[in-house]
Amino acid sequence: MIGCAQSAVTRRSEEMKRQHRRFRAAGLHAATAGLKGDVRFDVPLSEYTSFRIGGPADALVEPADLEDLVRLVKQSHEQNVPVFVLGGTNLLVGDKGIRGVVVSLSRFRAIKEEPGSVLYAEAGVGMPTLIGHAIRRSLKGLEWAAGIPGTVGGCVVMNAGTKLGEMKDVVKAVRIVTPTGAVKECQGREIAFGYRRAKLPTGVVAGVWLQLAPGARSELEKTVKDYLRYRRETQPLTLPSAGCVFKNPPNDSAGRVVEASGLKGIRVGDAEVSTKHANFIVNRGNASAKDVLALIRKVQGEVRRKTGVKLELELKLVGQV
Numbered sequence: 001m002i003g004c005a006q007s008a009v010t011r012r013s014e015e016m017k018r019q020h021r022r023f024r025a026a027g028l029h030a031a032t033a034g035l036k037g038d039v040r041f042d043v044p045l046s047e048y049t050s051f052r053i054g055g056p057a058d059a060l061v062e063p064a065d066l067e068d069l070v071r072l073v074k075q076s077h078e079q080n081v082p083v084f085v086l087g088g089t090n091l092l093v094g095d096k097g098i099r100g101v102v103v104s105l106s107r108f109r110a111i112k113e114e115p116g117s118v119l120y121a122e123a124g125v126g127m128p129t130l131i132g133h134a135i136r137r138s139l140k141g142l143e144w145a146a147g148i149p150g151t152v153g154g155c156v157v158m159n160a161g162t163k164l165g166e167m168k169d170v171v172k173a174v175r176i177v178t179p180t181g182a183v184k185e186c187q188g189r190e191i192a193f194g195y196r197r198a199k200l201p202t203g204v205v206a207g208v209w210l211q212l213a214p215g216a217r218s219e220l221e222k223t224v225k226d227y228l229r230y231r232r233e234t235q236p237l238t239l240p241s242a243g244c245v246f247k248n249p250p251n252d253s254a255g256r257v258v259e260a261s262g263l264k265g266i267r268v269g270d271a272e273v274s275t276k277h278a279n280f281i282v283n284r285g286n287a288s289a290k291d292v293l294a295l296i297r298k299v300q301g302e303v304r305r306k307t308g309v310k311l312e313l314e315l316k317l318v319g320q321v
């Protein structure tokens with residue numbers, strides 16, 4: 001009798017799971033209906049992250065243009081389907097992936113020049129491309145970002161930066177698609193930028209106006225070349241990573257405290273604290289998000305125990321581990 005009752009409960013719970021999956025699939029199809037861009041289901045995100053780690057997205061969508069993006073965001077909102085925008089270079093995506101819609105702005109690649117040394121870049125433009133464009137037009141202001149691999153949209157959201165500058169120094173205005181599908185422009189001075197964060201209205205960044213200044217092309221080229229050489233010498237650029245893992249503690253550097261704690265080279269599975277730069281974790285082959293997370297916790301624990309410093313994450317954890 002007990003066995004019968006148990007199997008009835010199991011059957012009911014299996015049926016509920018199936019119903020939930022059908023409900024989720026219907027929501028996803030309604031959220032992505034009628035788009036001109038690319039829509040794919042169950043796509044492994046390891047192919048879209050610089051870490052080469054990450055389980056599947058329920059749906060990966062590459063909207064064709066602004067109209068498509070508006071439609072996608074609005075329909076997803078109406079269907080209660082979560083939307084996550086992925087550039088992919090500062091993320092640890094969980095092994096079980098991301099539920100809902102993951103948006104790649106790979107088709108948002110236009111750069112336009114406007115009077116007064118202003119460039120408008122669509123959010124999917126890669127920083128290296130944008131820097132190259134600015135230099136060819138003899139525009140200065142972005143050299144500090146040489147070697148940052150993210151998209152312009154991701155760099156605004158993260159207020160990406162180095163010791164030499166930050167995104168906040170050049171953002172004139174941002175175009176945002178809100179969850180209800182409205183397209184808004186937000187002035188740079190209205191955005192509260194902090195250390196690797198920006199307080200923006202909720203929504204998807206579709207484009208950014210950058211205030212640059214006239215410069216001498218040859219000088220800009222030399223500066224960028226020097227920064228790139230410095231990066232190659234000091235960072236593990238030949239292995240998959242997500243850039244700096246931890247934020248720098250006040251008046252110190254995260255890399256220095258991790259190294260001083262004797263943690264360079266320690267591993268969990270294929271995840272390793274880089275031997276070249278201690279604030280990078282590199283994927284030595286088949287590291288999982290679980291491995292990286294365990295290594296992060298180990299580093300945080302050891303650093304706290306040995307130096308008293310509490311390291312905060314700079315990279316973002318997303319999805320289910």
Ligand SMILES: Cc1cc2nc3c(=O)[nH]c(=O)nc-3n(C[C@H](O)[C@H](O)[C@H](O)COP(=O)(O)OP(=O)(O)OC[C@H]3O[C@@H](n4cnc5c(N)ncnc54)[C@H](O)[C@@H]3O)c2cc1C
Nearest residue numbers: 085087088089090150151153154155157158160161205243
């Ligand atoms: C080798 C290497 C070196 C790096 N060096 C630096 C460095 O010197 N300085 C630095 O700051 N960073 C550095 N990074 C990290 C990374 O490139 C930056 O943080 C960058 O800003 C992330 O951009 P992304 O487009 O990849 O965004 P992601 O990492 O994919 O996303 C970051 C966050 O922004 C959100 N987001 C992305 N695009 C949009 C959008 N269009 N609209 C709304 N939300 C969006 C995402 O949802 C997520 O919450 C480095 C990374 C690597 C791999």
